[in-house]
Amino acid sequence: MRWISLTASAMTLLLALGGCSAGLPELVPRARPDIRSDEAGLWLVAAKSEAALQQAPTAISDPGLNRYVRGIACKVAGPYCPDIRVYLVREPGLDARMLPNGALQIGSGLLLRLRDEAQLAAVIGHELGHYVERHSFDKAWRQRVGSDIRAWLGVLAQGLAGGGGDAADALMPVRDGAFSSSQEIAADSIGLRQMTAAGYAPAAVVDFWHASVAELGERQSSIALRLLARHPAPGSRLDRLRTAVAAVAEPHAVRGYVRYQAALAPFRAAFLADEVRLRLPTETLRLFERLRRQQGLDATLAFYWGEVYRLRGWKDDRQLALKFYGEASRLPNAPVALDRSIGLVRRSESDWLAARAAFRRYLAAAPDAADAAMIRAYLAEMPEA
Amino acid sequence: MRRVLVLALGLAVGLTACARFQPVQRDRVAVGGGLSVMGSAVWNRFPVGVLGADAAWTQDGLPLDRVLFYVAHGDGTPLFEHGRDRRSLEYRANMTATEIADLWASELALAGNGDVRTGAPQPVRFAGLPGFRFDYSYANPSGLVFDGFVVGAATAKGLYLIAFAGTRAHHFLAYRSAAEHLIGSAEIAVE
Amino acid sequence: MRCRLACLVLWAVIGAGCAQDTARLAEGLRRTDAAPRIALMPMDILLSRVSAGGFSQPVADWMASADYNLTQALRQAAVERGLVLRSVDPAPAAAPGLRQAQLLQDAVQDAILLHHFGDARDRLPSKFGSLRWSLGPTARQLRDAVSADYALFVRLRDSYSSAGRRVLAVVSMVLVGMPLSGGQQVGIATLVDLRTGQVVWARALDRSTGDLRDPGPALETARLLLKDLPQ
Ligand SMILES: [Zn+2]
Numbered sequence: 001m002r003w004i005s006l007t008a009s010a011m012t013l014l015l016a017l018g019g020c021s022a023g024l025p026e027l028v029p030r031a032r033p034d035i036r037s038d039e040a041g042l043w044l045v046a047a048k049s050e051a052a053l054q055q056a057p058t059a060i061s062d063p064g065l066n067r068y069v070r071g072i073a074c075k076v077a078g079p080y081c082p083d084i085r086v087y088l089v090r091e092p093g094l095d096a097r098m099l100p101n102g103a104l105q106i107g108s109g110l111l112l113r114l115r116d117e118a119q120l121a122a123v124i125g126h127e128l129g130h131y132v133e134r135h136s137f138d139k140a141w142r143q144r145v146g147s148d149i150r151a152w153l154g155v156l157a158q159g160l161a162g163g164g165g166d167a168a169d170a171l172m173p174v175r176d177g178a179f180s181s182s183q184e185i186a187a188d189s190i191g192l193r194q195m196t197a198a199g200y201a202p203a204a205v206v207d208f209w210h211a212s213v214a215e216l217g218e219r220q221s222s223i224a225l226r227l228l229a230r231h232p233a234p235g236s237r238l239d240r241l242r243t244a245v246a247a248v249a250e251p252h253a254v255r256g257y258v259r260y261q262a263a264l265a266p267f268r269a270a271f272l273a274d275e276v277r278l279r280l281p282t283e284t285l286r287l288f289e290r291l292r293r294q295q296g297l298d299a300t301l302a303f304y305w306g307e308v309y310r311l312r313g314w315k316d317d318r319q320l321a322l323k324f325y326g327e328a329s330r331l332p333n334a335p336v337a338l339d340r341s342i343g344l345v346r347r348s349e350s351d352w353l354a355a356r357a358a359f360r361r362y363l364a365a366a367p368d369a370a371d372a373a374m375i376r377a378y379l380a381e382m383p384e385a
Numbered sequence: 386m387r388r389v390l391v392l393a394l395g396l397a398v399g400l401t402a403c404a405r406f407q408p409v410q411r412d413r414v415a416v417g418g419g420l421s422v423m424g425s426a427v428w429n430r431f432p433v434g435v436l437g438a439d440a441a442w443t444q445d446g447l448p449l450d451r452v453l454f455y456v457a458h459g460d461g462t463p464l465f466e467h468g469r470d471r472r473s474l475e476y477r478a479n480m481t482a483t484e485i486a487d488l489w490a491s492e493l494a495l496a497g498n499g500d501v502r503t504g505a506p507q508p509v510r511f512a513g514l515p516g517f518r519f520d521y522s523y524a525n526p527s528g529l530v531f532d533g534f535v536v537g538a539a540t541a542k543g544l545y546l547i548a549f550a551g552t553r554a555h556h557f558l559a560y561r562s563a564a565e566h567l568i569g570s571a572e573i574a575v576e
Numbered sequence: 577m578r579c580r581l582a583c584l585v586l587w588a589v590i591g592a593g594c595a596q597d598t599a600r601l602a603e604g605l606r607r608t609d610a611a612p613r614i615a616l617m618p619m620d621i622l623l624s625r626v627s628a629g630g631f632s633q634p635v636a637d638w639m640a641s642a643d644y645n646l647t648q649a650l651r652q653a654a655v656e657r658g659l660v661l662r663s664v665d666p667a668p669a670a671a672p673g674l675r676q677a678q679l680l681q682d683a684v685q686d687a688i689l690l691h692h693f694g695d696a697r698d699r700l701p702s703k704f705g706s707l708r709w710s711l712g713p714t715a716r717q718l719r720d721a722v723s724a725d726y727a728l729f730v731r732l733r734d735s736y737s738s739a740g741r742r743v744l745a746v747v748s749m750v751l752v753g754m755p756l757s758g759g760q761q762v763g764i765a766t767l768v769d770l771r772t773g774q775v776v777w778a779r780a781l782d783r784s785t786g787d788l789r790d791p792g793p794a795l796e797t798a799r800l801l802l803k804d805l806p807q
Binding site: 405406407408409426427428429443444445446448449527528529530552553554555556558559 | 675676677679680682683684686687690691697698699700701702709710711712713714773
């Protein structure tokens with residue numbers, strides 16, 4: 001019995017080592033895995049995550065925004081619309097995640113980074129591709145086989161080398177979250193097909209991945225750009241995408257820039273604040289460059305740009321912060337907190353006169369601010385000019 | 386086996402191997418850095434820092450309620466512990482309460498919590514010194530919501546903070562008066 | 577295996593007990609009601625297969641049968657102790673308004689595992705070894721949702737070695753002399769008085785035997801879980 005199992009295991013190893021990678025058949029709409037399958041276990045765990053997602057304190061509950069994103073997802077998903085459930089969560093950084101069971105989690109940081117509806121359609125289409133092609137299941141299977149191989153090799157190597165020491169390292173499962181390049185190509189092609197069918201401009205796909213890779217810069221990875229860690233986008237993938245997009249001529253295709261920015265406008269300041277809160281100044285400044293290129297500089301973006309410099313506080317940062325606060329103040333709809341931030345920068349420079357003036361402007365504009373008493377205390381503590 | 390149990394049930398408290406909870410006497414307890422508070426037997430002391438604190442006290446366990454003490458925290462060091470260099474998280478001696486509250490919110494968010502909110506800081510007296518106080522709330526990675534408040538003061542010896550948090554569903558309301566009592570009894574020894 | 581050794585060492589050095597199959601009662605828990613209304617809350621059960629490399633895969637049909645088997649087994653084990661367990665409809669127990677109550681109950685079970693059943697060094701001196709944890713006012717919400725005076729919460733993780741892992745374990749033992757951990761059954765059951773919120777009884781399981789996939793062994797697990805519940 002044992003030897004039969006051993007032989008079976010050895011066969012599995014050989015198959016896996018031989019790179020036997022026949023893809024799984026696509027899911028058809030309304031498909032559910034057989035309860036006896038390994039895939040069903042994955043779906044069950046995903047269902048538990050989905051239940052938590054539904055009631056998460058970080059869930060974005062605004063019905064308008066949910067309706068808007070769901071509408072786009074449904075259009076892109078086409079026949080798979082009933083299989084895809086969208087969850088918006090308040091989460092800085094670039095991330096979206098398709099669970100194996102069709103629950104699609106979209107982070108607020110992704111929404112902030114998108115230029116238009118077509119880019120949103122591109123991301124949803126790509127994630128849908130991973131769902132339809134059952135890539136999570138395929139990935140889990142590969143990881144299991146990989147860990148089995150490492151375990152066997154570890155034990156055999158230890159045994160043959162005569163060392164009784166630390167085989168445990170070899171026995172720890174290694175988790176590698178990234179999709180393979182062939183999975184990325186497959187997801188890209190489904191995504192492109194679906195978004196084009198929904199009437200969106202395919203060029204948005206290239207824009208989106210290009211801007212995301214540019215935001216990453218020369219780094220290998222960033223905790224702010226988790227999407228890129230899971231969906232590697234090397235130059236070869238972008239080239240392939242560019243070629244595929246060029247082949248799809250679509251003169252009347254929709255970008256939906258104005259509609260998208262209008263839907264996002266009420267949330268933009270809060271999402272920008274979430275990014276600043278991560279205190280990854282280099283990354284956040286790159287993000288802000290991306291947003292300025294896409295949408296231009298408005299008072300809100302200029303204010304948070306100043307905030308990044310104020311919070312970093314390197315040698316020229318105070319001046320840079322004041323420069324951006326100045327820009328914000330000249331643009332329409334500057335936030336009230338602007339004068340408080342100017343006051344804090346001036347105070348840290350011991351420029352008591354300017355600090356006083358800024359704090360007083362803040363109090364005059366917001367006499368009932370929740371922190372008015374604290375600001376008055378700062379005024380009282382400052383030495384006379 | 387214990388490791389398996391802990392992992393299997395998703396405990397993530399980050400207790401070190403030699404950690405040991407100690408009883409608290411009903412007497413003045415020196416927390417460190419010249420800070421002392423009136424103790425009570427309802428508390429347990431966890432000597433190793435949690436979230437970078439110099440001491441952590443709890444009634445029902447760190448996953449449910451906790452009082453964190455930061456004492457004589459110096460210029461140029463982050464409040465919480467960080468694996469890599471994070472200059473943007475360093476405390477600066479000339480920071481205002483507004484900036485400290487922002488720093489606190491950043492630290493909580495970076496520790497994996499969601500929906501982090503901080504209330505507006507208010508001027509209060511702390512250990513007889515001019516200080517500040519602000520409320521905060523967050524949801525831990527499993528989604529359990531906590532409420533809390535921070536009271537502190539920046540002194541020549543560094544920053545002193547006492548931060549209380551408890552589950553919104555029960556522990557915050559149940560233990561807030563005990564936490565207020567600790568804070569009200571705080572004294573900072575002048576050398 | 578390794579823990580048992582560690583426990584033995586711990587016991588020899590500082591005389592601390594080990595946390596294997598132990599139950600703790602809140603002091604003064606007595607059967608006051610002739611027929612207390614006890615609700616068996618929707619259980620949190622995860623069954624998985626451990627591959628040769630230690631990769632753990634959840635198995636859906638095992639979970640479905642384990643849920644059924646353990647529910648039946650717990651009711652029978654309760655009857656043997658003169659108690660009636662009522663299963664509750666999962667829908668109201670999972671209502672959005674009860675989400676925080678559920679998460680709090682999970683966290684309280686975590687705290688009990690860690691500070692009550694866990695390593696002796698993690699005990700909380702203020703508790704003096706007694707089981708004193710509460711769900712606070714959320715208990716009343718649960719009481720309204722399930723119409724019962726007590727609620728039994730069960731969380732179990734049950735894992736089984738795959739054939740590949742069993743073979744690897746033998747090879748590893750022979751070649752390297754290092755044992756591989758096999759299947760585990762770990763979990764906790766707590767009984768909460770929904771009128772006061774107090775956790776009145778708790779029991780932890782941590783062993784390398786047990787099987788919830790079949791009714792017979794599931795009954796054995798259920799009996800073990802409820803062993804010290806007051807008759
Ligand atoms: Zn991808």
